[in-house]
Amino acid sequence: MYELEARNLQMKFGGVTAIAGLDLVVEEGEIRGLIGPNGAGKTTFFNACSGRYPITAGEIRYRGHTISGLKPHEIAAQGLVRTFQHVTLFKKFSVLKNVMAGNYLHAQHSYWGSLLRTRKTREAEAGSERRAREILDFIGLGHIAHQQAATLAHGHQKMLGIAIALAAEPRMLLLDEPCAGMNNDESREMIALVRRIRDTGITIMLIEHDMKVVMGLCDRITVLNFGNNIADGTPEEVRANPEVREAYLGSQAHVA
Known part of the structure; x- marks a missing residue:
């Protein structure tokens, strides 16, 4: 195949x-x-x-x-996931939050769960953050996880775009x-x-x-x-x- x-x-x-x-x-x-x-x-x-x-x-x-x-x-x-030549980021978000946003396909919490901050929602968000940190460490951006995306150099923005794609598994x-x-x-x-x-x-x-x-x-x-x-x-x-x-x-x- x-x-x-x-x-x-x-x-x-x-x-x-x-x-x-x-x-x-x-x-x-x-x-x-x-x-x-x-x-x-x-x-x-x-x-x-x-x-x-x-x-x-x-x-x-x-x-x-x-x-x-x-x-x-x-x-x-x-x-099957693609990236783009011109990276689109949430520039006011941190590097970490951008990668967490890429995990939306696998999110396990509901609208009401997010609104009420249920235990299941908190556990899902904690898991998403752990996964995002693992990806950032893997690509070499773990040390700037809390830096604002807008402040990244061009090369790091491109790498962040790939990190977001990897978050989609x-x-x-x-x-x-x-x-x-x-x-x-x-x-x-x-x-x-x-x-x-x-x-x-x-x-x-x-x-x-x-x-x-x-x-x-x-x-x-x-x-x-x-x-x-x-x-x-x-x-x-x-x-x-x-x-x-x-x-x-x-x-x-x-x-x-």
Whole structure:
């Protein structure tokens, strides 16, 4: 059983075809890169998988179950969770409270329980806080748990976005440009974090424009161009593919 499957996936917006009959499978436990030039269909694919856009035709399956047509929170509840290039935080909240908010899918208390502060509600909130602290320690932000999110540096805001996603207890993460806007030190920190997440058993698929990151981090890479899969293989196979070099890497192929 594959972790994620797209079969003959089509996405059209009016007269524009963003994805044209895409077939793609992701194996359990791998780090899969998704690359391609601007407008290739990468973010559209993530939006389709996470339920933000309805698909035009085809099918998307997660761990053997069709998720096409499900709402975003229903897909996330099944274990497929995505992040966004531009992180949206509760900036006036602490780092800890932001991660606790990410645990809403698994909240066990009711409206009246929250209002009346019942014992069950207090126990659930204590458990949510413990889990949030564990996640922050895991990603390396435990020492700033009580810092206001708005005061974080860009790299730490991106890592906090991943911490919020982990609070939803995913089995697969879709990471949208996790290293975007980072300096070299921040990128190295993010790469190490992605590897640690995969080592816990979580499958990862990421969009990333930094080819050094993609080639050094991913087990396999899928290359899109005009909504089509033009290559799929190991970093070495993709690097050597002349169609990829022409469509995407071009004169910058040596960077990889």
